[in-house]
Amino acid sequence: MGTLFRPFSTPPATKTTHFLQSSTPSFTILETHFRSSRTTSCRIQSSNKFGDFLDLKPETKAEFLDFDLPCFNPSRRSPVDVVIIGTGPAGLRLAEQVSRYGVEVCCVDPSPLSMWPNNYGVWFDEFERLKLENCLDKIWPMTCVYIDDHKTKYLDRPYCRVSRKKLKTELLQRCVSNGVKFHKTKAWKIEHKEFESLLQCEDGNELKASLVVDASGFASTFIEYDKHRNHGYQIAHGILAEVDGHPYDLDKMVLMDWRDTHMGNEPYLRSCNSKLPTFLYAMPFDSNLIFLEETSLVSRPVLSYTEVKKRMVARLRHLGIKVRRIIEDEKCLIPMGGPLPRIPQSVMAIGGNSGVVHPSTGYMVARTMGLASVLADSIVECLGSTRMVRGKPLYLRVWNGLWPIERRCEREFYSFGMETLLKLDLNGTRRFFDAFFDLDPHYWHGFLSSRLSCGELALLSLSLFGHASAPSRFDILTKCPVPLVRMMGNLALEAI
Numbered sequence: 120m121g122t123l124f125r126p127f128s129t130p131p132a133t134k135t136t137h138f139l140q141s142s143t144p145s146f147t148i149l150e151t152h153f154r155s156s157r158t159t160s161c162r163i164q165s166s167n168k169f170g171d172f173l174d175l176k177p178e179t180k181a182e183f184l185d186f187d188l189p190c191f192n193p194s195r196r197s198p199v200d201v202v203i204i205g206t207g208p209a210g211l212r213l214a215e216q217v218s219r220y221g222v223e224v225c226c227v228d229p230s231p232l233s234m235w236p237n238n239y240g241v242w243f244d245e246f247e248r249l250k251l252e253n254c255l256d257k258i259w260p261m262t263c264v265y266i267d268d269h270k271t272k273y274l275d276r277p278y279c280r281v282s283r284k285k286l287k288t289e290l291l292q293r294c295v296s297n298g299v300k301f302h303k304t305k306a307w308k309i310e311h312k313e314f315e316s317l318l319q320c321e322d323g324n325e326l327k328a329s330l331v332v333d334a335s336g337f338a339s340t341f342i343e344y345d346k347h348r349n350h351g352y353q354i355a356h357g358i359l360a361e362v363d364g365h366p367y368d369l370d371k372m373v374l375m376d377w378r379d380t381h382m383g384n385e386p387y388l389r390s391c392n393s394k395l396p397t398f399l400y401a402m403p404f405d406s407n408l409i410f411l412e413e414t415s416l417v418s419r420p421v422l423s424y425t426e427v428k429k430r431m432v433a434r435l436r437h438l439g440i441k442v443r444r445i446i447e448d449e450k451c452l453i454p455m456g457g458p459l460p461r462i463p464q465s466v467m468a469i470g471g472n473s474g475v476v477h478p479s480t481g482y483m484v485a486r487t488m489g490l491a492s493v494l495a496d497s498i499v500e501c502l503g504s505t506r507m508v509r510g511k512p513l514y515l516r517v518w519n520g521l522w523p524i525e526r527r528c529e530r531e532f533y534s535f536g537m538e539t540l541l542k543l544d545l546n547g548t549r550r551f552f553d554a555f556f557d558l559d560p561h562y563w564h565g566f567l568s569s570r571l572s573c574g575e576l577a578l579l580s581l582s583l584f585g586h587a588s589a590p591s592r593f594d595i596l597t598k599c600p601v602p603l604v605r606m607m608g609n610l611a612l613e614a615i
């Protein structure tokens with residue numbers, strides 16, 4: 120703990136709301152609620168004969184780190200090297216990595232000390248490689264996938280929940296000791312001159328920078344695209360809940376539960392689920408505390424949020440999970456796949472708006488933590504040296520640093536994975552994951568963590584076909600040609 124750190128404060132209740140930009144569905148509201156000593160308002164309504172947890176109102180209490188952040192002086196006339204918009208995981212990690220080399224950084228965020236709202240899950244090996252394993256708050260030694268009522272896969276790969284508090288505190292402390300300054304406001308508009316950018320802020324100040332990096336998340340309005348944005352969407356409803364009990368083993372994180380027996384008495388839900396399936400993601404903390412998230416892995420157009428919640432109610436009722444209290448909830452919508460931002464452009468991007476979200480899974484945190492240091496190297500090469508690369512050459516270097524041709528091609532493979540998943544119904548999805556988790560761990564670990572080369576991805580595809588059942592091969596042969604041809608076309612375009 121650095122000397123500037125003090126314990127948490129809990130100011131009055133507020134709601135954290137993120138709006139996606141207007142081209143995306145308008146209901147992405149992320150609310151996070153924290154443990155409260157006042158539990159009466161969260162008790163289950165005995166009048167509700169279905170035990171429908173949706174009636175429970177979590178007590179909304181935003182939490183803030185109590186930390187003395189060094190303020191940026193907005194009246195300064197000379198440009199700062201780098202302004203980063205947003206202090207989410209992506210923005211703070213980049214600030215920390217760039218500032219290590221003495222490059223000046225100013226982070227702009229309306230609330231840099233707010234706790235991050237999302238519940239982040241990562242594979243242990245990913246955070247271990249990043250030397251961030253001290254920022255985890257729970258490790259499950261094994262992971263499991265319920266394919267159906269008769270088949271469960273046990274995966275020998277530990278999974279973890281990130282401690283938002285520890286990770287944000289760690290990154291803030293490193294930033295502060297590297298000299299990063301913070302400006303508490305919202306970025307409004309960016310104007311570009313030949314060798315610098317002017318960032319207009321909501322508080323009326325204008326900040327000059329050699330480079331502006333946008334890390335404001337999926338809702339960013341600063342990043343431009345030159346292709347049609349045909350995202351898929353992951354949509355999910357999650358609760359951290361106190362329950363009477365649950366059927367899951369405490370030493371196993373449930374990555375996916377594809378069982379659908381809870382649809383027995385719900386013909387309408389069953390037929391929709393058969394076409395557009397959802398699964399349960401569960402992190403059992405103890406026998407009475409569990410994070411549960413009903414998730415549509417990817418859909419286009421996005422599956423209705425109400426439908427997701429109805430399925431979750433039916434599932435929990437069938438599993439006999441009676442929710443006593445909701446400690447936090449999250450309403451999750453993640454745009455996945457689609458084209459990369461225009462490369463290059465005068466604003467750099469990192470995080471949710473930069474294309475680094477895994478197109479087939481929606482995971483991003485571990486990858487962004489890793490890629491931030493790659494981007495930092497390119498920034499430092501231009502701004503940290505005496506070479507003083509500015510303007511267009513700088514933008515080209517940093518965009519190509521994050522998205523060199525090989526990484527763009529790899530992303531085409533991951534997007535092909537998303538397009539394939541979009542075409543599979545429940546049974547097809549089950550067969551797919553049955554074969555996928557039978558692959559050599561090098562391949563499935565690497566695929567889920569975005570660390571396979573194009574050659575390895577091609578071998579994975581062949582191996583997946585080899586492991587697939589006859590119906591699954593039929594799915595691949597009948598449903599994949601169009602996405603495959605599209606991927607080949609995109610790869611050819613990238614190569615030109």
Ligand SMILES: Cc1cc2nc3c(=O)[nH]c(=O)nc-3n(C[C@H](O)[C@H](O)[C@H](O)COP(=O)(O)OP(=O)(O)OC[C@H]3O[C@@H](n4cnc5c(N)ncnc54)[C@H](O)[C@@H]3O)c2cc1C
Pocket residue numbers: 149204205206207208209210227228229230235237238239240241304305306307334335336337449450451452453469470471472481482483484485
């Ligand atoms: C509910 C949910 C759960 C997720 N779970 C996982 C998971 O388990 N594992 C995983 O790998 N990924 C997960 N993701 C995906 C992804 O990792 C997260 O969305 C992640 O928070 C993205 O980080 P970010 O830093 O890019 O953006 P954000 O976390 O969204 O942070 C953006 C920051 O920018 C600030 N900001 C916004 N606009 C402005 C502005 N105009 N000016 C200044 N500041 C601004 C905001 O205040 C915020 O601090 C999840 C996503 C969601 C929505």
